[in-house]
Amino acid sequence: MSAVERSEEAKKRLRARNWALLAALLGFVIIVYIVSILRMGGH
Amino acid sequence: MSDTSLGIGTGAKVAGSDAGALDAGARVADYVALLKPRVMSLVVFSGFAGLMLAPGHIHPVLGAVAVLCIAVAAGAAGAINMWYDRDIDAVMRRTCARPIPTGKVKPEEAVAFGIVLSVCSVMLMGLALNWAAALLLAIANLFYVFVYTMWLKRRTPQNIVIGGAAGAFPPMIGWAAVTGDISLASAALFALIFMWTPPHFWALALFRRGDYEKAGVPMLPVVAGDRATKLQMLLYTAILLPLGLAPYALGISGVLYAAAASLLGLTFLGFAVWVWFDRTERAAKRMFGFSILYLFLMFAAMMLDRAPGLLPRLAGWVG
Numbered sequence: 001m002s003a004v005e006r007s008e009e010a011k012k013r014l015r016a017r018n019w020a021l022l023a024a025l026l027g028f029v030i031i032v033y034i035v036s037i038l039r040m041g042g043h
Numbered sequence: 044m045s046d047t048s049l050g051i052g053t054g055a056k057v058a059g060s061d062a063g064a065l066d067a068g069a070r071v072a073d074y075v076a077l078l079k080p081r082v083m084s085l086v087v088f089s090g091f092a093g094l095m096l097a098p099g100h101i102h103p104v105l106g107a108v109a110v111l112c113i114a115v116a117a118g119a120a121g122a123i124n125m126w127y128d129r130d131i132d133a134v135m136r137r138t139c140a141r142p143i144p145t146g147k148v149k150p151e152e153a154v155a156f157g158i159v160l161s162v163c164s165v166m167l168m169g170l171a172l173n174w175a176a177a178l179l180l181a182i183a184n185l186f187y188v189f190v191y192t193m194w195l196k197r198r199t200p201q202n203i204v205i206g207g208a209a210g211a212f213p214p215m216i217g218w219a220a221v222t223g224d225i226s227l228a229s230a231a232l233f234a235l236i237f238m239w240t241p242p243h244f245w246a247l248a249l250f251r252r253g254d255y256e257k258a259g260v261p262m263l264p265v266v267a268g269d270r271a272t273k274l275q276m277l278l279y280t281a282i283l284l285p286l287g288l289a290p291y292a293l294g295i296s297g298v299l300y301a302a303a304a305s306l307l308g309l310t311f312l313g314f315a316v317w318v319w320f321d322r323t324e325r326a327a328k329r330m331f332g333f334s335i336l337y338l339f340l341m342f343a344a345m346m347l348d349r350a351p352g353l354l355p356r357l358a359g360w361v362g
Contacts (some may be wrong), residue, residue, distance in 0.1 A: 009067040009084075010067040010068055012067075013068045013069065013070055014068060015215070016070065016071050017071060017074075019044070020071045020074075028163070028167075031108060031111075031167070031171075032170075032316050033166070034103065034104060034110060035104075035167075035170065035171040038102055038104060038105060039171070039207060043101070043102040
């Protein structure tokens, strides 16, 4: 495997990690939002 | 990726193409593997059972959040465990392919990942459900990391007896998420998993003894030998048989569960007797597999028993 190929693989994995982190953070925000609405509604 | 190519326990250098793959950094799947997803599934199921069996009602979304918190916290504790045990994981055949020994995830990244997830899940449990459940979740995680992983695991053959308490918390946490407290009934669910843990892990240790010996982990078969371990397994499964009926005696579940618990308990005891007489590893392997099924079916039976009108409906579909 050449250095260029490795670099492409590294970029691909970094991009995947970034998307996963974004999804996790967005998911957390949405959960906190829904929980807040439910708790304020008396549940 | 083979163990040899990674040089795990062999002193071999990492091969060219594998080294390239490692240089590229971790995959998302490597972080998922840090959460021990297979272990997590039983934790989630028992936590969900505690939630379903508890008296009272919570909004289904909040129930789902509680289960998510239990799952993430358990995974986080697993990640911290992998960080601390990376030296012994590297020499054990069962664990040498984990993300840290293979170099896929850096140790400091794994421990940070575990701490962040653990804190977030406890906070979310407190904010979404109640602080009693959050406190139990925090205690379970701290117990697993500090008492089991760091203190007991490498020091005593009673490691999984005492440390097993950490894995017994999920149904109690699920219960507390609904009721906000600890009751005798939720303690019975805790006791069920607590007494199930030693024969489950000792069955594994019987056929993985070489691994534990190599890593210097004083599991009971390594320290006391097969005979003493098998005797302990018999005793624990014998105690588990009447203990399995405690949810029925305490009114958590009915006759269907009592019948299932008796049958499953007797089968589990039967496996322990088979292990006692078996001079090969075959019975221990089978008992280990059955032990997972045992716990799954016990909690499934409790929930089925409590589902209103479920049995007549099932009978109607079948008939």
